[in-house]
Amino acid sequence: MKLNEIIAKSVSESTTQVFSTMLGIDIAGGEAAVEAGMPEANEGVISFIGLAGSWAGTGSVSCSPALACRICATMLMCEAPAVNEEVLDTVAELTNMIIGSVKTELELHLGPLGLSIPTVVYGRNFKTKSAGNTEWIVLRFLWDDEPLIVKLCLEPKDQAAHVMFHTSSTQSCTLEV
């Protein structure tokens, strides 16, 4: 099995398991695609987490604000009418669990990997770009009709970048992931 196939299978299984265990939800979909690392406009909530070791890269989970609130409300059994600190924290932890499980699986093939603390971004019309020429393995899931997108890029360390950039119309800054 090729590495991309191993990653896609692992992301699919991990996402399904996290939703099933922590939210009691059978999340649908998980069809994998490979996308070039071109900047794309984002809107909503995106959480990034870095992987480091002999291979390095980034995992991300993104969804609409409405879905982020629904995830938080279901996972914490609380009201979440709008995106707030608790909602962002929940999406960050969801990312930590999904990509963390993928990391554990990949370590069987790639050796020890480190996992960073997640970073969450919430906004409109912002772009993200990995500093390398990276291909992302992208899996799109659906909770009812709301998409949740899980992405992962991974390269041998000497080719990998460890910094993500995000820009908006008014400002830019560097996200260390």
Next chain:
Amino acid sequence: MESNVLVVDDSAAIRKILQRVLRQTGMAIQTIHEAGDGQEALAVLGAQKVDLVLSDINMPKMDGLQLLASIKASAQWRQIPVVMITTEGGETKVSEAVKLGAAGYVRKPFTADQIKEKLAGILEPALPL
């Protein structure tokens, strides 16, 4: 006898979930303290009586393994059982935690039953009303 538990995780979401799960276990728990990293946890340990620590590994400032090492190096705290609850499921991290003296290891995502099972030999069940 009712126990005091310290939950250490940089995610407030996980701390909230563990609070709920611990209350549902049927164990005799008096107070659940919280800390967002290892340093905060040491401050709580210095100020409160704690009978069990549940700790994440990946945290800022001081991670869970450093916290575990600090607890086991202290004459005052070394008897406190520490259970790691973490996404770090690799053999290296598990064996490191065991070597440092962890009383148990639960991988995230976790179910309430997994937490209950892990704590069964550590905490006393609540007395029936």
